[in-house]
Amino acid sequence: MRVLLTGATGFVGRAVLGRLAASDDLQAVAAIRGDALSDCPPHVSTVQVAGLEDGTDWSQALNQADVVIHGAARVHVMNDTEADPLEAFRKVNVEGTLSLARQAAGLGIRRFIFISSIKVNGEGTPLNEPYVADATPAPADPYGISKMEAEQGLREIAGESGMEVVIIRPVLVYGPGVRANFLNMMRWLDKGIPLPFGAIHNRRSLVALDNLADLIVTCIRHPAAANQTFLVSDGEDLSTTQLLTRMAQALGKPARLLPVPSVLLERGAQLLGKRALSQRLCGSLQVDIAKTRELLGWTPPVGVDEALVSAANYYKDRQR
Incomplete structure (x- = not known):
């Protein structure tokens, strides 16, 4: 089976390429902009495209595929300088995505797998009240809104054409x-910097890169994935304090965490205009992956500690 992958040179795309290359019956074709061809592994078949825009002609790429995995996007941007951030996100994430999907449907592509975002659900959950896949979306920023609108358009195309659409909403990928x-x-822990995060009792879902790639590849051919939306995580939620403690263990470093009450951290962050950072460090964001497990018979193949060691080893080898 031939699989066209967009976003192949990105963080997630490279991991998916690795999974496809390890398969006996899946052939990857990476859709790459001309200025990024050198970033693609030399053993991967590539096809050059103009970019993720409404007017892009995808026919050459799509004629080499049975399934599309669409991971390319304008990603969440901190301190966005665009005059109209929502319009900038819509141009790529909505108009570009739907143009690709319409062309795919017109050329008989069987399945279209869309890598969306948990931001479609929202920015956070009450403690132990996780998001579920089929809840009403509540995006709060332009990026999340653009992903939601792309999902809505894809479902319409699926209903009109018969092309199967699979939507995957990852949480934070590491x-x-x-x-x-x-x-x-990781840098703070590696340098032994004392951190005021020793008394945070939130819960956050994360997903290891290998687990996300495994689910994406599972969705290529699983019959029950057709026209479904899935949330994905490692299946173990951690507080910020637990994450830092276990990350330090993976690095072989002590975790110098000071037990500052989270309410003080939140007030300090608000005074400094860092409310979003405070939410990520002190707030909860949990997802329920029961639907993913039950419909697909899927279990995250990699545990949190194994995944943290993998990330830590890469950091120690290349990032220091």
Whole structure:
């Protein structure tokens, strides 16, 4: 089976490419912009595309595929400088995605797998009240809104064409090569910096890169995945304090965590204009993956500690 993958040079895309390459009966074709061709592994079949825009002609790429995994997107941007961030997200994540999907349906593509985001559900949950896959969406930022609108458009295309659509909403993804706040936390722990996060009793769902890639590949051919929406996590929720403690163990470092009450951290963050950071560190965001487990018979193949060691080893080898 031939699988067209967009976003193949990204953090998640590279892991999916690895899974496809290890399969005996799946052939990966990576859709790559010309300026990113050198970033793709040399053994991967590629087809050059103009970009994720409404006017892009995908026929050459789609003619080489039976299934599409669509991971390319304009990603969540901190301190976005766009005059109209929502319009910028819509141009790529909605218009570009739906143009690709319409062309795929017109050329007889059997299944379209869309990598969405938990931000479609919202920004956080009450403690021990996780999001479920089929709850009413409540996105709160332009990125989440654009992903929700793309999902809605894809369902319409599926209903009109018969092309099967599978939607996957990951939580925070971590693993070898992770960046942003997760990488910053590893750096802080590696340097032995005391951190005021020793008394945070929230719960957050995370997903290891290997677990997400495994689910995506599972959805290529599982009959029960057709026209479904799935949430994905490691199946073990951690507090920020637990995450930092176990991350330090993976790095072989002591966790110097000061037991500052989370209410003080939240007030301090608000005074500094860092409310979003406070939510990520002190707030809860949990997902229920029962539907994913039951419909697909899927279990996360990698445990949290194994995944943290993998991320830590990559960091120690290449990021220091």
